[in-house]
Amino acid sequence: SGQAFSDSLIQALTGQDYSIDFKMSFTDFTLSDSYSLADSQVDMHLENGLLSFSGSLVDGIFDTASGYLELDIDENNLFGFKAKGYIKEEMDLLVTDLRFPLPLMNQFMDVPTFSFTDGLIEGDVLITGPLSNPSLYGMAYCQSYEMTLFYLPDQTITVKNVALSINDHSLLVSRTPLAGYSEADGRYFFGDVSVDIILQGLGVETFDVSININDATPVDFWLPVILDGGGEVEIRGDVSGYIDFAVNAGKPKLTTDITASSMLIDFRLDEELPSWCYDKTQGPPAMDITLTTGHDVEFYYPEKDSPFINFTLAENRTARFIFEDGVIRTDGAMALKTGQVYYFRNDFIIKEGSVDLSERNLFGTESTLPVVLNLRAEITDYDSDGNKVIISMMLQNATLDNITPRFSSTPAKSENEILSMLGQSVLASGALDRTLSLSSLARFAATARETLTRVGVLESNKNYSITGIVRSSLGLDIFSARSNILANVIVDALPGEITGRADVSMLARYLDRTSLFAGKYIGNDWFVKVRLMLKADSNVRLSKNVGHFLAKDLILDTEISLDWDTPMGTLSVFTQPQELSVFDILDTIGFSVTRQIQY
Known part of the structure; x- marks a missing residue:
């Protein structure tokens, strides 16, 4: 009763023997990701500093004077374990029969680009040291766990027979074989993975997942980038090699050393990105991408549906892209295998060329991709006498925001003759003619629409x-x-x-x-x-x-x-x-x- 509780409280405050009984109820306790705690009630008894408690999901005792604790949490709870030891300024606690669902880790990591979807950790852990920053020692095991990465869309990674080593503040999963499945196209992929977690206090300081994908079973890799000023870059294709995703002090970073095939690079995103991609407070993840080209790596500018220029990169060329604070820096050079340059309604076929990734800003701002082009492209046309003319377009140290071509032909013709054959002079003269005809205006408008x-x-x-x-x-x-x-x-x-x-x-x-x-x-x-x-x-x-x-x-x-x-x-x-x-x-x-x- 209320009177008995108040009397016991007065006795406790005055140093007399006391005994207090009370109950604690838990209802509608939920976490994100649909995790919830079943409604439960715990009966608690406090007598002269010794607290005992029992309920459907938890039992134990705690001595407030010595800090001694015995605790048994039922595995039907969100997680379960048994613990025995001391909790004071210095901890000395042995945790046994630990059963911890890995998806609960997502609650402690504000990392939307990575998540565990399944898995259960079991093991024993010794916790010692200061209460504010204890050390952990032990071994844990996981029969199987599943995880997903934002950069590997519609693909689930499965790892089996996992051993987790716990030493001081480090939790380490040594390199273990993995298998994966793509819901989009039904492909399987294989490789290995390691996980390294550093704890600081009661939180996660560093989280690092390192993946190697076998060359014979590439994965679908998607890398959308939002640049300062509203620019967009999309890289998507099949990749194999090294992919590392880490979070250090709350800042995520993606590092790769991959070989790409069937890859598309362009400057417009078709898919809507989640809201966190536009979060200015956190900013986009930093990236350090080393990429080696395989078969069919294509580049489109300004976007794949209607490009001014598109080309396929030669195989076995390596480039590096570093993205930090909304700015892209690049390094490397790549040869062009083939491609097209669209110039005044003519498709020039690229015969040879290269891409130089130098420290130049694409649009004149610090938030764009530096690309310097050197190439030769050709088109076949015919003069007024029906003779075949091979027209060559040359770009030398050109950039995507400043493409100024030079022309030559075989047999040799003047540049005005070449431009006339290409149709440029019709627009130029018509646009300057005061008696501009409606048909010429329509031609100009149609070209402008394109x-x-x-x-x-x-x-x-x-x-x-x-x-x-x-x-x-x-x-x-x-x-x-x-x-x-x-x-x-x-x-x-x-x-x-x-x-x-x-x-x-x-x-x-x-x-x-x-x-x-x-x-x-x-x-x-x-x-x-x-x-x-x-x-x-x-x-x-x-x-x-x-x-x-x-x-x-x-x-x-x-x-x-x-x-x-x-x-x-x-x-x-x-x-x-x-x-x-x-x-x-x-x-x-x-x-x-x-x-x-x-x-």
Whole structure:
């Protein structure tokens, strides 16, 4: 009763013998991740400094004078153990029959990029030392645990037969084999993992998970980066090698030394990121990424749906990316295997080139990716007499925010003649002409729409998703298709006319400058490429000099090449037939040897 409790309390305060009985109830006790404590009641009895307690989930005694404790927490609780020893300023406590669910560790680590999803630790631990910062000694075991990483989406890592060594403030899981499964594509992967946890006081000071993925079973790796100023970078592909995720003093860091294949690098995120990625108080995780290229590592700028430039990197090249405080620093150089540069509605095919990752800022701010380009790209066109002209575009020390090309041709022509063939002069003269026609304005607007689409001002047609499906269905390593049908239809539908358009058929007008590019690895060292391009022929008398497709005024330009990577360089066998016949293919065959020196 209330009177008996108050009398006992007065006796305790006055130093007399006393005895107090009371109850404690726990209801609606929940943690995040759906963990909850069953409703329970504990009967407590305090007599002359000795506290005893018992209930459905906990039993024990505690001597307030000596600090002696005996405690038994039922395993049906959130966690269970037995403890016996002393708890005062200096601890000396033996914990036995420990059963601790690993997902509870997530409650003590504010690390949304990593979590345990299953697992139970069992073992014995001796706790000694100051109450504020005790030391732990013992061994624990886990039959199996599962964990996930934000950077390995839709993939679960499983580790079995784990031994946990506990020494002072360190909890160490030595390197143990792992297996994993991807819910997205059903792939399995294998490797090994180690875990190192450093305790400080009653919290976790350092948490480090180190993973090695076997080369034969890569994982799907996703690295989204939010830059200061709103910029975005996305890296996604299959990787193998070393992946380390650590949290030190509350600051996360991702470190890798990986080999990548089937990887895409671009500057727009398609998927919505969780809110913590935009948390300015904590900031994004620091990163130190060492990446070695394998097959099919592609780069798109400004984004994959409508790039100005895209290229595939050569194999066995290494680069390093360091991201700290919203700033990216890079190191290394990579050779280009192939790719495309889109310039005034023309797709130039990259023949050779390199990417130099130097300390330069992409957009003129400290928050962007430094990329310096040196390359040579080609396109085939025809002069007014029907002669084939190979137009070369050169970029020298160009950056993604300042692409200023130079042009040459075979046979040699002036730059004005080359630009006229490419169609640039039509826009330039029309834009400056005071008597600008509606058709010329439509051409300018259609080209402007494509430009706005490519820089993300207008919504793109998501053509990368379509080409990705085609590439996967045909088993290709590289595939891209581009069409200017929309721009051609807009121009054709408006009154007035542009010089030369009335001289070609409707089919030729609509399919003008449609291009297709495909590539496939054959083994480790061989690579075959096919390029097709359609171009409207405004002069029918050219038909005897060039190959045509579907109509006499629609030129089909074809190039097929086979590259062989050798220690001495790349040997290429190519052909540019006017028609897809055996005789024409053999009649236009050629050879080249390329060796790139980087310094």
